[in-house]
Amino acid sequence: MxxxxxxxxxxxxxxxxxxxxxxxxxxxxxxxxxVPLVFRLVMLVQALWSAGLGAPSVLWTFALMHLVPNVAExxxxxxxxxxxxxxxxxxxxxxxxxxxxxxxxxxxxxxxxSITWTHLMGTVMIWALLRGALAGSLVVGGAMALNTLLDPxxxxxxxxxxxTALVASLAIVGLVGASMRFALGFGEQQGRAAERERHxxxxxxxxxxxxxxxxxxxPADELDPAASLDRVRRTARxxxxxxxxxLEHESSERIGLRQRLRLLAAEMAAEGLRAEVVIQDxxxxxxxxxxxxxxxxxxxxALRNTLKHSGTRRAVVxxxxxxxxxxxxxxxxGAGFDVGDRRRGFGLExxxxxxxxxxxxxARIESTPGLGTRVxxxxxxxxxxxxx
Numbered sequence: 001m002x003x004x005x006x007x008x009x010x011x012x013x014x015x016x017x018x019x020x021x022x023x024x025x026x027x028x029x030x031x032x033x034x035v036p037l038v039f040r041l042v043m044l045v046q047a048l049w050s051a052g053l054g055a056p057s058v059l060w061t062f063a064l065m066h067l068v069p070n071v072a073e074x075x076x077x078x079x080x081x082x083x084x085x086x087x088x089x090x091x092x093x094x095x096x097x098x099x100x101x102x103x104x105x106x107x108x109x110x111x112x113x114s115i116t117w118t119h120l121m122g123t124v125m126i127w128a129l130l131r132g133a134l135a136g137s138l139v140v141g142g143a144m145a146l147n148t149l150l151d152p153x154x155x156x157x158x159x160x161x162x163x164t165a166l167v168a169s170l171a172i173v174g175l176v177g178a179s180m181r182f183a184l185g186f187g188e189q190q191g192r193a194a195e196r197e198r199h200x201x202x203x204x205x206x207x208x209x210x211x212x213x214x215x216x217x218x219p220a221d222e223l224d225p226a227a228s229l230d231r232v233r234r235t236a237r238x239x240x241x242x243x244x245x246x247l248e249h250e251s252s253e254r255i256g257l258r259q260r261l262r263l264l265a266a267e268m269a270a271e272g273l274r275a276e277v278v279i280q281d282x283x284x285x286x287x288x289x290x291x292x293x294x295x296x297x298x299x300x301x302a303l304r305n306t307l308k309h310s311g312t313r314r315a316v317v318x319x320x321x322x323x324x325x326x327x328x329x330x331x332x333x334g335a336g337f338d339v340g341d342r343r344r345g346f347g348l349e350x351x352x353x354x355x356x357x358x359x360x361x362x363a364r365i366e367s368t369p370g371l372g373t374r375v376x377x378x379x380x381x382x383x384x385x386x387x388x
Contacts, residue, residue, distance in 0.1 A: 032129045033077045033088070033129060033130070036169070037070050040122045043114070043118040044118065047111050048063060048111075051111045055111065058112070063115065069095050092122075093123050096143075097146060100116050100150070101150075104151070117158065122165075123143075124139050124169070128170055129172070140163065143162055256292065260292060264317075268300075273306060273307045275303055275315045276314070276315070276316045278316060288383050291325075291359050291380065291381070295328050298328075298356055299377065302375040303315055305348075309337070314332065316331045316332075324382075327378050330374070330375040335372075339366065356379065361378050
């Protein structure tokens with residue numbers, strides 16, 4: 001449909017291409033006009049090179065006339081509008097007709113004829129790219145009729161030349177359409193895989209972590225079972241409410257990194273870990289929402305690992321600005337572990353390392369048995385790739 005109907009239907013909203021968003025076609029198709037424009041300019045250089053510096057002034061005049069519409073159409077390709085889409089092919093075809101008539105009346109020089117034929121080939125391609133195969137065929141027919149009146153002997157050669165331009169332009173449109181469909185399909189596949197991974201991460205960081213925290217023995221379990229059961233119930237209710245809010249509402253209020261870490265410290269205190277947050281007075285990191293969220297969620301996973309595995313109930317979270325971003329460190333003086341011997345679990349690999357990599361950041365885990373663990377998170381202040 002794109003090859004037969006052309007891009008103008010997409011640009012004016014009269015047609016749709018199955019499997020390709022109209023906005024993507026609106027952005028891509030006008031840029032294809034640059035293909036015939038570049039072809040014209042290359043052939044112009046070749047014609048002038050063959051003629052040499054001693055070419056007659058009339059040839060240089062025609063070369064300059066040939067440049068004017070090409071430069072104008074190139075500017076339109078980058079500053080396009082629906083009105084321009086309708087007018088550019090018409091204006092180009094009108095100029096081509098006048099160009100051919102002027103060449104026939106002023107000079108039948110072979111170099112000038114090659115320039116006019118090149119321009120006419122570009123006209124056929126522009127119509128085929130923007131208006132479709134039928135429009136391109138009509139332009140070929142009109143050009144043949146005009147050429148029959150001016151030079152019947154060259155009609156067959158001109159027809160073959162213009163037919164080649166028409167087929168080439170339709171092949172370009174078909175190739176671009178197939179490439180867009182492939183890219184969209186690949187992007188959707190990658191997006192679904194990323195969404196599944198985010199879902200696994202969210203389940204691990206919320207439901208699984210809370211369930212595991214319930215399984216951690218506490219001294220109060222034997223001394224005051226009723227209080228321990230009440231703590232479990234309160235934690236379960238708080239987590240259930242938090243999950244429900246995240247499912248039903250998406251907060252439009254931006255929360256800075258400082259506030260996020262204060263809330264995280266309060267959350268961990270309710271679970272039995274005292275997390276001291278240290279932020280320098282002159283440190284006021286301005287981070288994108290995605291970066292602040294990644295630092296918060298990664299720090300929470302590191303603190304939960306401290307709570308479960310370190311044997312200590314204290315940790316320090318420190319934040320400092322570095323060149324081009326923010327560094328956040330989670331430090332504890334617990335049992336530690338051998339980083340080289342221990343296989344990374346889902347939490348370290350996905351909830352910390354992969355999460356920071358998604359925003360273009362970095363995570364480093366340092367630990368020594370008996371000396372505690374340090375998790376260093378680096379987040380850029382400017383995201384270079386879209387997240388999510």
